[in-house]
Amino acid sequence: MNRDRTLPILGAVMLVVVLAGPLLPQWALFLVTIAIAKGLVALGLMLLLRAGLVSFGQALYYCIGAYTAGSVGRFFNVGDMLVQMIAGAAVAALVAFILGFLLARYRGIFFGLLSLALSMILYGLLVKSEALGSTDGFNVLPSTVLGIRPSEAWVRYVVAAVGCGVALLATALVYRYLRTPLGQLAPAIKDNEIRVEYMGTSVRNAIHAMYVIAAALSGIGGALAATTVGHIDPDMAYWTTSGEFIFITILAGTGSVVAPFLGAAIFGIIHTVAFDLSPNTWQMSLGTALLLLIVFLPDGLWSLFTRRKAA
Amino acid sequence: MRNFRKLATAVAAALALAPAAALAQDAAPVKIGIVTFLSGPAASPFGVPARNAAEVVTELLNAGKAPAPYATKGFGGAPIQTVIIDEAGSTTTQVTEYRNLVQRHNVDVVIGYVSSGNCLAIAPVAEELKKLTNFFDCGTARIFEDGSYKYVFRTSPTQTMDSVGAALYVHDAKPKLKSIAGLNQNYAWGQDSWGDFEASMKQLVPKVEVKTSQMPKLFAGQYNAEISTLLGAKADVIHSSFYDGDLEALLLQAAPRGLFKKSTGILSAGETVIHKLAAQIPDGTVIGARGPFGPYAPNNELNRWFSKEFRDRYQVPPTYPSYQMAQAILGVKAAWEKAQAANGGKRPSNEQVAAALEHLSFEGPGGTVKMANGKGHQSIMETAYGMSKVVGGKLTLTNIKRYPAEKVNPPDGVKGADWIASGFKK
Numbered sequence: 001m002n003r004d005r006t007l008p009i010l011g012a013v014m015l016v017v018v019l020a021g022p023l024l025p026q027w028a029l030f031l032v033t034i035a036i037a038k039g040l041v042a043l044g045l046m047l048l049l050r051a052g053l054v055s056f057g058q059a060l061y062y063c064i065g066a067y068t069a070g071s072v073g074r075f076f077n078v079g080d081m082l083v084q085m086i087a088g089a090a091v092a093a094l095v096a097f098i099l100g101f102l103l104a105r106y107r108g109i110f111f112g113l114l115s116l117a118l119s120m121i122l123y124g125l126l127v128k129s130e131a132l133g134s135t136d137g138f139n140v141l142p143s144t145v146l147g148i149r150p151s152e153a154w155v156r157y158v159v160a161a162v163g164c165g166v167a168l169l170a171t172a173l174v175y176r177y178l179r180t181p182l183g184q185l186a187p188a189i190k191d192n193e194i195r196v197e198y199m200g201t202s203v204r205n206a207i208h209a210m211y212v213i214a215a216a217l218s219g220i221g222g223a224l225a226a227t228t229v230g231h232i233d234p235d236m237a238y239w240t241t242s243g244e245f246i247f248i249t250i251l252a253g254t255g256s257v258v259a260p261f262l263g264a265a266i267f268g269i270i271h272t273v274a275f276d277l278s279p280n281t282w283q284m285s286l287g288t289a290l291l292l293l294i295v296f297l298p299d300g301l302w303s304l305f306t307r308r309k310a311a
Numbered sequence: 312m313r314n315f316r317k318l319a320t321a322v323a324a325a326l327a328l329a330p331a332a333a334l335a336q337d338a339a340p341v342k343i344g345i346v347t348f349l350s351g352p353a354a355s356p357f358g359v360p361a362r363n364a365a366e367v368v369t370e371l372l373n374a375g376k377a378p379a380p381y382a383t384k385g386f387g388g389a390p391i392q393t394v395i396i397d398e399a400g401s402t403t404t405q406v407t408e409y410r411n412l413v414q415r416h417n418v419d420v421v422i423g424y425v426s427s428g429n430c431l432a433i434a435p436v437a438e439e440l441k442k443l444t445n446f447f448d449c450g451t452a453r454i455f456e457d458g459s460y461k462y463v464f465r466t467s468p469t470q471t472m473d474s475v476g477a478a479l480y481v482h483d484a485k486p487k488l489k490s491i492a493g494l495n496q497n498y499a500w501g502q503d504s505w506g507d508f509e510a511s512m513k514q515l516v517p518k519v520e521v522k523t524s525q526m527p528k529l530f531a532g533q534y535n536a537e538i539s540t541l542l543g544a545k546a547d548v549i550h551s552s553f554y555d556g557d558l559e560a561l562l563l564q565a566a567p568r569g570l571f572k573k574s575t576g577i578l579s580a581g582e583t584v585i586h587k588l589a590a591q592i593p594d595g596t597v598i599g600a601r602g603p604f605g606p607y608a609p610n611n612e613l614n615r616w617f618s619k620e621f622r623d624r625y626q627v628p629p630t631y632p633s634y635q636m637a638q639a640i641l642g643v644k645a646a647w648e649k650a651q652a653a654n655g656g657k658r659p660s661n662e663q664v665a666a667a668l669e670h671l672s673f674e675g676p677g678g679t680v681k682m683a684n685g686k687g688h689q690s691i692m693e694t695a696y697g698m699s700k701v702v703g704g705k706l707t708l709t710n711i712k713r714y715p716a717e718k719v720n721p722p723d724g725v726k727g728a729d730w731i732a733s734g735f736k737k
Contacts, residue, residue: 027414030407127498127528135498135529136428136451137402139435139458152439229406230439231432241401268407275408279397280349 007175010258014164021157029156031272033228035264036163040221042248042260043174044214049254051210052190053107057115058245060122061092061215063237065222067132068092070140070232079141079149081162085223092219096212104208107193119237126234137233140226163224167261170217175257177213182206251293253300262301339658340392341385341647343369344412346405346423347448347636349397352530356555356583357425357448357632362395363625364633365422368640369393371620378612380674386644387651389658394418398425402432409433413442419661420445422639425632427451427499434463443661443668447639448632450500450601452727455685462665464688466642466680467635468602468720470500471727472694473552473579474507475735476719477599480696480712481548481577482515484597490520492546492574494537496557497526504552504579510731522546532560538570546574548597554580562591571596577696582606583630585699589706596699598708603677604631606708607695617676638675642682642690645673681716684723691720 017032024032041062048055065088072078072087099118106114127135142149143159150158177183185206188196193203226232235241244267252263274285297303345365348358369391371377375384385391394416396408405424412418421437421444424430430449437444437460444463446454450470454463481488491512495501505524512519522544525537538561541549549571553561558581565571572593582600585592592598600607605628608614617637621629629637646668650659653667669687673680680690693716697708721730722737730736 025414027407027410030410034403034407130499130502133431133453133499134502135500136431136453139431142435155439225403229403229432230435231402231406231428233402233428233432235401235428236403271404272407272411275396275404276411279395282397283350 006256006258007172010168010171013258014168017164018161021160026156029160030228031268032265033156033160033163034225035268036160036167036261037221037225037228037264038245038248038267039261039264040167040170040224041218041245042252042264043171043257044217044221045245045249046252046254046257046260047174047178047186047210047214047217049249050186050190051207053207053210054112054246055115055214055242056112056239056246057117057119057242058214058218059237059239059241060115060119061096061218062222062225062241062245063119063122063126063232063234064092064095064215065089065219066226066232066236067126067222068219069223069226070138073141074138077141079144079227080147081143081145081159081224081227082166084227085166085220088219088223088226089216090219092222093212093216096215097208100208100211103211104204116239116242119242120239123234123237126237133233135234137231137235139231140229142230143227159228163228166220166224170220171257171261174213174217178257182209186210247290251290251301253297253302255300255302255306259300259302266301340390341420342392342394342416342418343640343643344394344396344409344416344418344421344423346396346398346408346412346421348399348425349395351399352556353425354399356630358398360630361425361448361632361636364621364629364636365393365395365640367620367624368617368637372640372644378616381613381641381644383648386647387658396423398423398429402428405429406432406436409436410440413440419443420643420664422447422636422643424449427453430454430465434458434460437463441661443643443665445639445643445668447635451503455689456726459686460688462661464642464665464668464682465685466639466675466682466690468690468692468694468716469727470503470552471507471721471731472691472719473599473601474504475511475727475731476694476696476714477550477577477579477597478508478511478515479714479719480597481512481575483712484698484710485547485575488516488519488547490522490544490546490548492522492541492544492549493524493526494534494541494549494551494553494561495524495526496529496531496553498529501526501529501552505550507727507731508550508579510728514731514734520546530557532557534561534564538565538568542568542570542573548575548577550577550579552579555583558584559588562588566591566593569593580631583632585706586628586630589701589704592699592701592706594698594700597696598699599694599696600631601694602631602634602692603695603713604634605629607697607711607713608634608676609678611674611676611678613674614676634675634677638677638680641675642668642671642673642680646671679716683716684720686723691716694719 068088068091069084248263248267252259274282347361348354425448427449430446446465452469493505495505577597579599581598582605650663650667683691695713697711700709
């Protein structure tokens with residue numbers, strides 16, 4: 001596929017969102033921001049998926065990012081979005097760096113279940129901590145940017161625009177990373193690990209690096225979701241949340257760094273339409289959508305674009 | 312590309328149709344967003360009975376078939392239209408759907424939320440969007456203890472009242488009590504319920520011995536280990552805020568081992584299962600209904616009307632979530648009509664309705680509701696507890712004691728926990 005145009009396309013889409021933002025209704029801006037937050041997590045999952053690793057516990061870092069953002073506000077009274085996202089990414093990356101020594105040794109189902117177990121441990125700890133509101137969680141401070149608090153009419157737009165900018169930056173970095181030798185190792189690891197080792201590279205280090213990057217992306221996503229929603233609770237670490245991210249990643253496909261954001265946006269739209277049209281059976285609509293996608297677009301939504309080029 | 316276009320068209324069409332489907336009726340109806348669990352474990356005990364109550368009450372109000380003072384059709388003559396949303400899913404989902412209700416469906420009022428976590432998440436969003444929002448069921452006292460709101464209300468009492476009422480009842484019914492134990496779910500509701508009950512008991516009986524506090528995880532389903540521990544603890548009373556599925560499992564597992572025969576059980580949310588599990592509840596078990604609801608509802612015209620209409624339609628008696636939903640709708644109706652009258656008969660704004668609901672006192676099927684706490688945004692009500700007695704296969708309640716609202720709720724501006732610690736100082 002033609003990779004060279006990815007960044008300009010992404011930039012153009014983000015620019016459209018930023019320019020069209022003031023015209024969009026607030027509920028749509030909210031959907032877009034949440035899609036960006038979830039897209040960042042799915043982007044991390046996609047990195048791991050390229051190496052054949054499925055993390056069933058990416059919600060761990062999503063939740064760490066969110067709780068870091070919330071704690072920065074709760075304990076240090078800082079509501080700045082940028083500070084929250086940087087802190088969220090840093091804490092998530094640090095935790096991933098430590099856990100990575102353990103996880104980078106596992107593959108396949110063991111990697112998946114171990115990551116699931118770790119996220120459920122965080123869930124359990126948060127549920128038991130009454131100081132952090134237990135299952136009820138707590139409110140995040142209203143978003144500010146560089147010390148300025150946008151008015152209520154503009155806050156949704158500002159959050160969406162800043163989220164867009166940060167996501168663009170993160171995606172560009174990931175795009176660069178994928179073109180480095182380390183980044184290009186992932187499919188090779190998936191195909192044949194032993195061969196990669198014979199090339200003189202450490203598979204474990206490569207996976208460790210990938211794992212930390214994925215965690216940092218999830219941390220940013222969690223922090224963005226926290227400041228957007230304004231409330232955090234332990235359900236963010238629950239396995240169903242991880243499942244949702246895998247759903248988005250499968251929906252999107254691994255064809256491009258843009259795909260996860262598209263997947264997250266489509267997921268958000270399907271979800272909200274299903275909620276609206278069939279309040280009693282929305283789960284069935286969501287399930288049907290995924291089933292149809294797997295049957296007709298086994299490589300995800302992104303294959304719609306690559307097919308066109310092949311034709 | 313063709314594929315993509317098809318997909319885009321379908322998505323666009325679905326988005327465009329969604330709000331249109333709910334529109335189109337006669338002169339300016341009042342749109343109410345109703346949010347409650349329609350799926351998941353909380354649907355059958357809370358969500359569905361509440362939705363049923365919303366349906367029956369709004370229909371009767373629209374037909375003008377409610378007794379005084381609610382006989383006016385709809386809200387001040389304007390018909391009510393409801394948009395029902397499932398409360399299942401993460402708080403992110405709920406905040407998204409709340410925004411959709413307000414900004415896409417343009418509802419006038421939102422009534423809903425069972426989960427305390429959702430209530431805490433929605434409250435600041437409601438303020439941001441300036442939309443009158445009434446929480447009908449969630450129990451956490453934190454909403455108005457930690458925050459102050461203009462557009463957010465709760466017409467049902469807090470969990471503090473349930474725990475204090477339970478402690479007062481136990482103290483009255485068993486003056487010689489020496490020890491207590493707890494079995495509560497390990498999440499915010501269970502932790503807060505037990506915390507307030509334990510603190511209240513220590514105030515009422517300073518020398519009370521706390522034998523054990525068991526905290527199994529939510530929806531665990533298996534309680535044999537906890538039952539063994541409680542049997543060994545031999546406490547005089549066992550407090551549990553379990554509800555529905557968990558409560559049924561507990562009662563079924565406890566019955567053969569005689570747990571609640573050896574120690575008196577006090578089930579603060581027990582009312583939701585008394586119709587199903589009469590045989591498994593030993594006589595003398597203390598049953599709560601989170602307020603004067605269900606079997607504790609007063610015998611007044613509103614209650615006779617509501618329980619008869621509900622039973623005729625759904626073949627089961629209404630439980631407390633149904634009462635809470637009915638009173639949430641009636642409270643907003645009372646405020647709406649008061650504001651409309653003050654506005655010269657014209658449709659009131661959200662600000663006017665909110666101002667009218669502040670410190671309002673209105674009648675519901677559970678009796679008088681006073682919006683006395685949280686600067687006029689949090690209701691207080693009397694509460695009642697009683698003991699079970701099975702008569703001819705049906706569970707009846709005996710030895711019912713009622714506690715006035717001011718006796719089981721903290722004064723305005725005082726946190727529940729501080730109030731209990733002060734020895735219930737007024």
